[in-house]
Amino acid sequence: MSRDRIDRRRFIQTAGAAGAALLAGCSADEVDSPTDTTDPTDTTSTTVGTTDRSSDTLVVATYSSFIDAVSTSPGGWIKQRFESEFDADLVWQTPPNELDQYIQRANADVEIDADVYVGLNVDGLIRLDENLEQDSLFATAPDLDGTADIKDGLNFDPQGRAVTYDTGYISLVWNATADGDEFVAPETFDGLLESEYAGDLIAQNPSSSATGRAFLLHTIQAKGEENYLGYWADLQENDVRILGSWGDAYSAYGNDEAPMVVSYSTDQVYANRAEQDMDRHQIRFLNDQGYANPEGMAQFANSDSPELARSFMEFMLRPEVQAEVAVRNVAFPAITDAEFGEEHAEYEQYAQVPPEAVSFSYDELRGNLQGWIEDWSRQIAGN
The missing domain is CATH 3.40.190.10 (Periplasmic binding protein-like II)
Known part of the structure; x- marks a missing residue:
C-alpha cells in the first residue's frame, strides 16, 4: 500500500x-x-x-x-x-x-x-x-x-x-518564524552539518517512504556512492530525526518539533489555499537542486x-x-x-x-537502489 x-x-x-x-x-x-x-x-x-x-x-x-x-x-x-x-x-x-x-x-x-x-x-x-x-x-x-x-x-x-x-520535486520546507523569526535554512547539503542546525531536520526512512528514498538518492547524487553513508553518519551526529513516513515527519514539523522537514516544493500551494502564514512554509532547494x-x-x-x-x-x-x-x-x-x-x-x-532538477536514470538505479537502501538501513537506521 x-x-x-x-x-x-x-x-x-x-x-x-x-x-x-x-x-x-x-x-x-x-x-x-x-x-x-x-x-x-x-x-x-x-x-x-x-x-x-x-x-x-x-x-x-x-x-x-x-x-x-x-x-x-x-x-x-x-x-x-x-x-x-x-x-x-x-x-x-x-x-x-x-x-x-x-x-x-x-x-x-x-x-x-x-x-x-x-x-x-x-x-x-x-x-x-x-x-x-x-x-x-x-x-x-x-x-x-x-x-x-x-x-x-x-x-x-x-x-x-x-x-x-x-x-514532483523533493525540497526542504522550513519555518522562518522559528528561533524568534531568526531561523534561516542552509543552502547546501554541507550546511545541514553545521552545529547551528543540530536537531533541526526531520527526514523520512527511505525503506518505508518515497519522500525519504528520493532524499537519500539526492544525497547520493550530491556526495557520491562512496561517500553518502559518511554524509548520513554526519547528519546523525548532528541529530537528524528520521521518521517512518511523510505524514509522521510533516506532522512533527507542523507541531514545531523541528524547523526543517524533507518534503515537496509545492508546499506553499496548500499553505496558500488554507490561508496559512507563508513564513512557516519556506522552500529550500539544497545545492540549488530538487530531486525529480x-x-x-x-x-x-x-x-x-x-x-x-x-x-x-x-x-x-x-x-x-x-x-x-x-x-x-x-x-x-x-x-x-x-x-x-x-x-x-x-x-x-x-x-x-x-533551478536544477536531478535524478538517477533507470539504468543507474536498477541493480543499485535496493543495495543503497539496505546499506543505509544497516549503518544508519540500525544505529
Whole structure:
C-alpha cells in the first residue's frame, strides 16, 4: 500500500483547511511494496463508472488518491472531460496493491481487465522488470501527439513503455518564524552539518517512504556512492530525526518539533489555499537542486481497447489537461507548454520549480537502489 500517499490525502480529507496546509504537494509518494503479499486473484478495487465492458469502455488503473479526494484529485475531472469528448465510458480501477497487483496477476496467468496504468515511476518499473515472469506487462508506447513537448530529463523508461505526465520535486520546507523569526535554512547539503542546525531536520526512512528514498538518492547524487553513508553518519551526529513516513515527519514539523522537514516544493500551494502564514512554509532547494519524481502512464500489452488507450494518453498530454492534472494532483506538468490560465495563477505563483532538477536514470538505479537502501538501513537506521 502507498503509505506516504495515503497520509498526504488524509490531511485534506479529515483535517480541514488547517490540515490542508500541512499537505505538501505531489501525490506520487509510495513505498516499496513486496510482490508476494496479495492474492493475485483478488479483484478488490474502487471502480468509478460502468462495470460493463464494451468497445467504448476504457479501464484505467491507478492509485486510490488519484481519484478519491474530490477537492484535490484529478480523477473525477479527467473522467468527465474524457467521456464528454470521446463518447466513451472511463472506469477507474484501484487495486489495493497497485502495480504489484498486476505483476502478481500476470505471473499467475490471471486475466488483467485494464487498458492503461496511470502512476508508474522508475522504482515501480524496476520492480516490474525484476519480478515479472511472463512477457511484458506493458506495450511499447505508440507515437503520441505531445511527447515531443515533455521536458528534458523526465522520461524514465529506456524501453519506451511509460510516458511521463507529471512530476514532483523533493525540497526542504522550513519555518522562518522559528528561533524568534531568526531561523534561516542552509543552502547546501554541507550546511545541514553545521552545529547551528543540530536537531533541526526531520527526514523520512527511505525503506518505508518515497519522500525519504528520493532524499537519500539526492544525497547520493550530491556526495557520491562512496561517500553518502559518511554524509548520513554526519547528519546523525548532528541529530537528524528520521521518521517512518511523510505524514509522521510533516506532522512533527507542523507541531514545531523541528524547523526543517524533507518534503515537496509545492508546499506553499496548500499553505496558500488554507490561508496559512507563508513564513512557516519556506522552500529550500539544497545545492540549488530538487530531486525529480516523475510519474508515467503505460498501455497494458493485452488491452482490449488499444485505440481508445492511445487517445487517452494523448489526451493526458494536452496543454490544458496537463495544467489541470498538475493543479489537482499538486504536481508539475510534464510538458513545457502547459496552459494554466488565469484561474490557476496562484498555483503557478506558489508551486516552486528548482533551478536544477536531478535524478538517477533507470539504468543507474536498477541493480543499485535496493543495495543503497539496505546499506543505509544497516549503518544508519540500525544505529
